[in-house]
Amino acid sequence: xxxxxxxxxxxxxxxxxxxxxxxxxxxxxxxxxxxxxxxxxxxxxxxxxxxxxxxxxxxxxxxxxxxxxxxxxxxxxxxxxxxxxxxxxxxxxxxxxxxxxxxxxxxxxxxxxxxxxxxxxxxxxxxxxxxxxxxxxxxxxxxxxxxxxxxxxxxxxxxxxxxxxxxxxxxxxxxxxxxxxxxxxxxxxxxxxxxxxxxxxxxxxxxxxxxxxxxxxxxxxxxxxxxxxxxxxxxxxxxxxxxxxxxxxxxxxxxxxxxxxxxxxxxxxxxxxxxxxxxxxxxxxxxxxxxxxxxxxxxxxxxxxxxxxxxxxxxxxxxxxxxxxxxxxxxxxxxxxxxxxxxxxxxxxxxxxxxxxxxxxxxxxxxxxxxxxxxxxxxxxxx
Ligand SMILES: *Cc1c(COP(=O)(O)O)cnc(C)c1O
Numbered sequence: 001x002x003x004x005x006x007x008x009x010x011x012x013x014x015x016x017x018x019x020x021x022x023x024x025x026x027x028x029x030x031x032x033x034x035x036x037x038x039x040x041x042x043x044x045x046x047x048x049x050x051x052x053x054x055x056x057x058x059x060x061x062x063x064x065x066x067x068x069x070x071x072x073x074x075x076x077x078x079x080x081x082x083x084x085x086x087x088x089x090x091x092x093x094x095x096x097x098x099x100x101x102x103x104x105x106x107x108x109x110x111x112x113x114x115x116x117x118x119x120x121x122x123x124x125x126x127x128x129x130x131x132x133x134x135x136x137x138x139x140x141x142x143x144x145x146x147x148x149x150x151x152x153x154x155x156x157x158x159x160x161x162x163x164x165x166x167x168x169x170x171x172x173x174x175x176x177x178x179x180x181x182x183x184x185x186x187x188x189x190x191x192x193x194x195x196x197x198x199x200x201x202x203x204x205x206x207x208x209x210x211x212x213x214x215x216x217x218x219x220x221x222x223x224x225x226x227x228x229x230x231x232x233x234x235x236x237x238x239x240x241x242x243x244x245x246x247x248x249x250x251x252x253x254x255x256x257x258x259x260x261x262x263x264x265x266x267x268x269x270x271x272x273x274x275x276x277x278x279x280x281x282x283x284x285x286x287x288x289x290x291x292x293x294x295x296x297x298x299x300x301x302x303x304x305x306x307x308x309x310x311x312x313x314x315x316x317x318x319x320x321x322x323x324x325x326x327x328x329x330x331x332x333x334x335x336x337x338x339x340x341x342x343x344x345x346x347x348x349x350x351x352x353x354x355x356x357x358x359x360x361x362x363x364x365x366x367x368x369x370x371x372x373x374x375x376x377x378x379x380x381x382x383x
Pocket of ligand 1: 079102149177199209210
């Protein structure tokens with residue numbers, strides 16, 4: 001199966017017809033425990049569902065296959081997958097985190113793991129010099145997202161991995177914005193990939209989940225121990241829903257990319273829009289890097305700056321009819337949000353300004369509706 005194309009693996013990897021009935025879909029093994037033949041004698045690793053469950057295992061193997069990884073582990077949420085990674089560290093260790101990172105990630109590193117003595121420094125990882133200068137004696141982990149959220153900066157995964165490995169640190173890429181269809185960080189040198197499966201992988205805004213993928217046997221063993229010991233495992237029904245979602249991941253992502261590209265090009269010509277940031281546009285400052293690093297397209301996230309600032313942004317959000325005002329992203333339905341008020345409200349105003357999260361900045365999660373309808377909706381909202 002590892003030789004097959006992405007779409008074939010999306011539909012089949014990790015899944016086999018059920019051996020007892022032939023059921024074509026992986027059953028929802030809604031069980032907490034398993035009968036043992038004799039004390040300590042059980043089938044495969046099935047002794048208790050926190051440790052292993054067949055529905056979860058199918059999902060873990062499916063996601064591993066899609067990321068080109070040997071191993072996969074699933075979690076109850078994206079942030080619990082992140083927390084499992086942070087549990088690899090010890091008090092006194094240091095982490096480098098890209099500056100324009102998901103708000104919940106920032107909060108987890110700075111307000112929860114800081115209490116355990118794990119120190120974090122924010123770095124603009126588009127600058128090799130800034131990254132190299134930020135390393136400390138005990139920097140063990142480099143954590144990044146690309147494209148970043150919400151300013152869609154592109155970070156060079158291969159270069160960051162080289163620099164981090166020279167300093168003895170591991171690299172984890174949060175690949176949520178791309179999904180494995182658009183970007184495969186392990187093939188570029190990263191050690192770990194993290195996902196909020198809530199977003200594109202789930203794709204239907206009906207599940208909260210997370211995953212970690214790696215090719216390292218050692219990291220996998222340690223993370224599996226943390227998964228078992230801390231216990232932030234996903235519910236079985238959620239695993240089933242995610243398995244159903246990954247079957248269409250490649251098809252959905254292609255449409256997200258096509259729609260986002262059309263919308264980005266359209267808004268670039270719009271007189272109410274000051275600027276458009278989308279990695280697929282020639283005007284994106286790192287368009288060349290995006291072309292090298294991403295495949296098949298540039299994702300469904302588009303960020304725009306409105307000439308009229310906060311008032312214009314508020315009016316636009318109140319007027320859209322097909323787009324819905326909501327946090328989150330990556331679903332089949334189009335969402336619109338105002339980072340300064342919504343997703344990034346917890347980022348201090350000085351840092352928001354430094355990152356370019358202005359009051360006129362609006363973030364679109366472009367869904368897979370008909371592009372003409374989405375464009376007409378944005379036009380009437382901006383009129
Ligand atoms: C949503 C998100 C997370 C957190 O995931 P949850 O499933 O909400 O816990 C982490 N990283 C990115 C990039 C996200 O968009």
